[in-house]
Amino acid sequence: MKKKVLLLQFIFLCIFFLFAEEVKLDELKIINIPNGSTAPQTFEIQPTGAFAVTYRNTPFIQGIEIEIKQNLKTLNSGICTDCIIFNELNQKPIADLLSYNATKIYGISLHNRKSVVLQIPVTEEHLLQESPFSKLLPYQKNNENNALLFRLHKITESNIVPDTTGIKKIGGTEPSKIISISVKPILKNQGGLSVNMKYPDVPNKVSITLNGRYAEIPASPEFLMLPVGDYQLIFNSDVYRSEMRTCKIDPGKITELNVTMRSIIPILNIHIPKEAQVFLDKEKIIDPTQEIRLSTGKHTIKVIIGNYEIMRQIIAEEGKTYNIEMKVEMEIEVTD
Template identity: 30%
Template sequence: MMNRIFCAKKALFSLFLISGITALNAESFRVSKVHELTVVQTAESEGTAKLGINEALAITLPADQTFLEGLELKFEIPETVASWTDSVACSVYSNITPTPKASQIDYSGTRAYVRTLPGKLSWVLQIPLKSENSIKSNNYTTKVDTVITPSKNMIFVRLQPVMKGVPEETLNAIVPITVKPILMNKGQLSFKLVSSEKQLAPCTIFIDDKMTLLNEHSKVLLDTGVHDISIISEAYRNEVRTVRIDRAKTTELTVEMKSLEPTLLITAPEGTDVLLDDVKCTTFGKEFVITEGEHRLKVRIGDYEILRSINAIKGKTYTANFALDLQITED
């Protein structure tokens, strides 16, 4: 028993010594097989690979990693491995070459993290991919203490034996590893302002009453939940919107900036004659621009006629709805 502990400590010391040297230099190694998994930026993304000892796992990350803080790897450790504490190590590599694939067994890379599998049947390893992250270690998880920079959008994980005298059943064990993305508790607002003008005039944008520096085509990360958006401009009407931001999702918001010129919307039954300042109207059911100041609206159906006046003010929309009577409302 003492000899086994001595061998384990010696193997572990040698492994960490090698790791310390290779933290700045690439090492070459051979694996017996490479498994492949792909992670996407959704909470439902999950994949499992069953690794043998001295096999590796190549985890492909999405091209867009806006919401991706890290990776969570859950190891289901067989009893034959757990009972031989410190007999198998897990290493995480960066700058792996060549590009991993199932038919390739010889690689070179920088070992960024190494640890022997603990003497328990389940272990969760969390790998941070960004310096700013919310990942925290606890009694049930282990956090890699350095940020792993993906190479070619890939993380490479390797299992290897590090103790001599380990029984065959341990060396032949299969370790299932389930990989999930760790997503930030934020979403993204894709913001777009449009107008009928060729060039959009300057606008001031407020999110939850806080001025935000955005242009007409911007993306901004926001906490999940409901947010109030206000757009203020001297050239357009003020616009207010409410958006809901979901975790790790992009919400698109397009706002049409309307001119400050007053507009009129007319609705009337078919066969109704409508005259605006004695000119027959042909536009119904949608807004059209009118000039500021006093206007006369005449609506006639058969022998029935109604006259109304509108004092059009800058930045206002007027609705003329003819039923049995003519109603004018101001927004």
């Protein structure tokens, strides 16, 4: 007989929690969790209030943590409150809309509890674990609205005093917001990395090493998931110069690197006074302010300014940049 009763209770609970029902609310506060945010959002509501938490279903979020606090005045007021949690809302929650169809997934009594911490997984691949300080709820599949609805329900009001004005008072004072709520996302200890490449001409193959290991890193909006930390990237190619970048991966955030590859052809930059003339291999350079591409091998550069002439030779190598700078200075020495 006892087993039969327990079985009936189990069936009742299954029916109670697994079917959508109409949920009517007195008030509704909306909490939106921004991407990559780890900061808690704290607010207060009445014992009959409700709030909805919306989140984006990114690869980084694994759960939502809810802390419900009651102060001593609330605990001693005779009010007994419970909290019912719903998912699979029939539409995205709106503060002005106070009626929804949703599925009950959990209920907890706040009676004689100063604080309750709930961790609610939002992905089946979560790594959350039960602890002495929080209650881990079982994972329940949600719909595309990505919202959780929390409704507080006042069970007893032993010390509510009637008032001729028609306004209920608790302990002789007007109702106040006496339930404190804190909401924060629980992120994986991972972030994302994407690399946007730019090329001087037709794109050619570039190999990327990430902390010394070969890696394929997509361009945005795609990304590679990585553990949080510092990384060094080296870009190698047969037709471009090698490039090196460093970046930091933060939890729940996507880091984008923009890398412009440079041609392997040797480059000559010349910085000389305007009145000077410059010759490269006996050919006068018309506009010395523009970078000059060189062929590999030996080159002669001659600079003439007034009656002063200076000549230098360089051996151009692939992937190198050569800077020539000429300064004309006047020094004044004063002696006794």
